[in-house]
Amino acid sequence: MGRDGTLLDDYILSLLAGDRPRVCFLPTASGDADHYIVRFYRRFAPHCDASHVSLFRRDQGTGGVEDDLAGHLLSQQLIYVGGGNVLSMLGAWRAHGLDEVLRAAWRGGIVLCGPSAGSLCWFAQALSAFHGAPRPVAGLGLLPYSNCVHYDAEPARRAEYHRAVREGMCGGYAADDGVALHFRGTRLQRVVSSRAHAGAYRVTVEQGRIRERRLPVAFLGVTAPSHAREPVSAEAREAGGGDSLKPAAAALVAA
Amino acid sequence: MSTRPEVREDARLIFAMGGGGFTMEPANPLLDDFVLSLTRAPEPRILFLPTASGDTAGQINAFKSRFSHRTCVAKHLSLFRLAQTDRPLEEIVFDQDIIYVGGGSMRNLLAIWRAHGLDRLLVRAWETGAVLAGLSAGAMCWFQAGVTRSSGAPEPMEGLGLLEGSLTVHADGEPERLPVWLAGLRSGAIPGGWALDDGVGLLFRGAQMERAVSSRPGAEAQRVDAIAGELVRRRLQPELLLSDGPNTVLGGRDEAVEELRRVHRLQRNMGRRRG
Numbered sequence: 001m002g003r004d005g006t007l008l009d010d011y012i013l014s015l016l017a018g019d020r021p022r023v024c025f026l027p028t029a030s031g032d033a034d035h036y037i038v039r040f041y042r043r044f045a046p047h048c049d050a051s052h053v054s055l056f057r058r059d060q061g062t063g064g065v066e067d068d069l070a071g072h073l074l075s076q077q078l079i080y081v082g083g084g085n086v087l088s089m090l091g092a093w094r095a096h097g098l099d100e101v102l103r104a105a106w107r108g109g110i111v112l113c114g115p116s117a118g119s120l121c122w123f124a125q126a127l128s129a130f131h132g133a134p135r136p137v138a139g140l141g142l143l144p145y146s147n148c149v150h151y152d153a154e155p156a157r158r159a160e161y162h163r164a165v166r167e168g169m170c171g172g173y174a175a176d177d178g179v180a181l182h183f184r185g186t187r188l189q190r191v192v193s194s195r196a197h198a199g200a201y202r203v204t205v206e207q208g209r210i211r212e213r214r215l216p217v218a219f220l221g222v223t224a225p226s227h228a229r230e231p232v233s234a235e236a237r238e239a240g241g242g243d244s245l246k247p248a249a250a251a252l253v254a255a
Numbered sequence: 256m257s258t259r260p261e262v263r264e265d266a267r268l269i270f271a272m273g274g275g276g277f278t279m280e281p282a283n284p285l286l287d288d289f290v291l292s293l294t295r296a297p298e299p300r301i302l303f304l305p306t307a308s309g310d311t312a313g314q315i316n317a318f319k320s321r322f323s324h325r326t327c328v329a330k331h332l333s334l335f336r337l338a339q340t341d342r343p344l345e346e347i348v349f350d351q352d353i354i355y356v357g358g359g360s361m362r363n364l365l366a367i368w369r370a371h372g373l374d375r376l377l378v379r380a381w382e383t384g385a386v387l388a389g390l391s392a393g394a395m396c397w398f399q400a401g402v403t404r405s406s407g408a409p410e411p412m413e414g415l416g417l418l419e420g421s422l423t424v425h426a427d428g429e430p431e432r433l434p435v436w437l438a439g440l441r442s443g444a445i446p447g448g449w450a451l452d453d454g455v456g457l458l459f460r461g462a463q464m465e466r467a468v469s470s471r472p473g474a475e476a477q478r479v480d481a482i483a484g485e486l487v488r489r490r491l492q493p494e495l496l497l498s499d500g501p502n503t504v505l506g507g508r509d510e511a512v513e514e515l516r517r518v519h520r521l522q523r524n525m526g527r528r529r530g
Contacts, residue, residue: 031309031335056309056360059404066407088306088334091370092363096406132343 007194007220008180009043012078012113021077024065025052028092029084029117032056036082037064044080055092070101079105081114081121086128087137089117099140106142116149119181123147125169127161134160136169143186146172151201153177161203162210171204179217191217259349259383264461268293268386269417271394271459273424273451275470277321278314278357279390285470285496286456287321290353293386293458299352303331306367307359307392310335314357327353334367348376353386356393361412362405364392374415381417391424394456398422400445402432409435411445418459421448427474428453440481447480455493469493 013021025040027033032054044050053073054064065072073079079102081089093099106112112122120126123139125146134157136146148161151174161174173181173188178195181188191200200215270293275286291299301322305314310333322329332347348354354377356364368374381387387397395401396414400421403412409432414422423436439445449457449464454471457464467476476491 029335031311033309033335055363058360058407085335087370088367091366091368094370095362095366131347132341 006043008178008192011180011192011220012080012111013047015111016077018077020047020049022075023048023050023078023080024073024076025050025080025082026098026114026118027052027082027084028055028098029086029089030082031084031088033084040080040082048078055096055098069096069098070104073098073101074105074108074110076105076110078111078113081112081118083114083116083118085130086117086120086126086139087130090121090137090139102140103142112142113180119149119175120147123172125172127157127164127169129154129157129160134164136164143183144170146170146203148172148174148203149177151176152198162212165203165205166208166210171202173215174201174203174212176200188215191215193217193219194221195219196221261382262384266384267381267461269381269397269459270386270388270456271397271418271422271451272388272390272454272456273394273422273426273476274358274390274428274453275456276355276390277317279453280470281317281320283470284321285498286454286468288325289456289468289496290355290386290388291325291327293388294352296352298326298328300328300330300350301353301355302347302351303329303355303357304389304393305331305357305359306334307361307364308357309359309363318355318357334371334373344371344373345376348373348380349383349385351380351385353388354380356387356389356396358389358391358393360405361392361395361401361403361414364396365412365415378415378417387417390456394424394451395422398448400439400448402436402439402445404429404432411435411439419446419462421445423448423450426450426452426477437479437486440479441484441486443481447478449476449478449491451476467491467493468496470496 023044025037027036030036037052040052041050051072052064053069058066090099102112120128121139123143123145124141125136126139127134127146127148128137146165146169148157151157165171175181176198178198179191179193179200181200182190182192196219198217200217202213202215204211270290272286277287280286303318305311308314315331318329318331365374377387389396392403395403397417398414398421399416399419401412401414402409402423421436423432426433433450436445436450440447451457452474454474455467455469455476457476458466458468472495474493476493478489478491480487
């Protein structure tokens, strides 16, 4: 949904079957910010059966889905989780039972995606920088790795991620802004990017030392739209990510 | 945790509003001025927590326009927007004289606080002498129980339990909460407590309800308990706050503080005119 996120959004949509796929937006991590919801509809409503679920202001009517949130989410083809604060989002999700709903959605073959906090949440652990030194936080754990986003956006981020992994956070994947990791099941299938030269990395610790391996990245600006439309089966669990909160937010295709 | 010393129980203050203050009464500052009067600090540091609303710009702007011209240091803490500061939450929370919690979803408020460990920090802030204030969800959260519309229909919800009993809010503005509250009291699911109209605030000193005040003529409060299965209601008559009175609860006005506030106001007004 960002300036250069269109390519990533198109990539995600290419994973979905049908002319008007059912896509639901979860803006929880932004506190259900109005401007973000508007941007989602602007971007997705022309091509999709688009809806959103708000967890705030439900007493006033949110314009989003009100009743049977679980039933609505489980009938989607894509659940798009917006960026913002991952801890606040996970707390609110748990309070409304959405953590379990999203696990069920993933098991049922619904594509899950999101940038920034919408990427971190799918992993076992994530590096979250918020009020003080970045620290590991527990995500939903669909993907048994750690995740670090905005890897190139702040000079200290890479060193902080390395330190966290060295100090016991599980190994995982780091993504620069504009890069999306596409998982099928728990296996990384492809890394795509809306920005030339942006990178993604597998970071592990071996014999007490950090090993960082650069992953091959397909730049969608050149190679698009070569990705074929493929049907999503229950076995083929996937997730995509789009660049959204800021023009250069690190996007992550996950799940 | 904080190295600030604990204060005696009778120095721990909570001000719980059924509705009102800057988000609901932009033209009526009586309750907010009362909040400022609850601390002895000459220039109180007041921190607004808009968590229950999802940190809406509307609430944050209303807070700024109410407090930025008053004699205080007004800041807000967002748990959604990316950090404006590297300061740890603990340091921010323990550096306040007043913590003011806005309305919205009580369910989200408590869940998000817990996710950040902020619930424990706020309890500690209260124990070490910071005044806790709030309206609606930001008032019910301090009690054992409240009645929330976080999922649409009103339902009972457990709070942090710093104050004994239950609280239900907007008794006049959203009367649909009352039957749910009364049914909970009757069945024993909710402990006895208070129902507050918009514009009414209760001041608690330690565990004791000390004073009921109001920003609007005619606004009411009631205490309801279930005794042997019967509901016993008692009406409280809140004191109407005065716009130019000292409204102080600190036992007589402090001339030095009043003088300092007058000087600050004057300086700020002159500064604005020059600017």
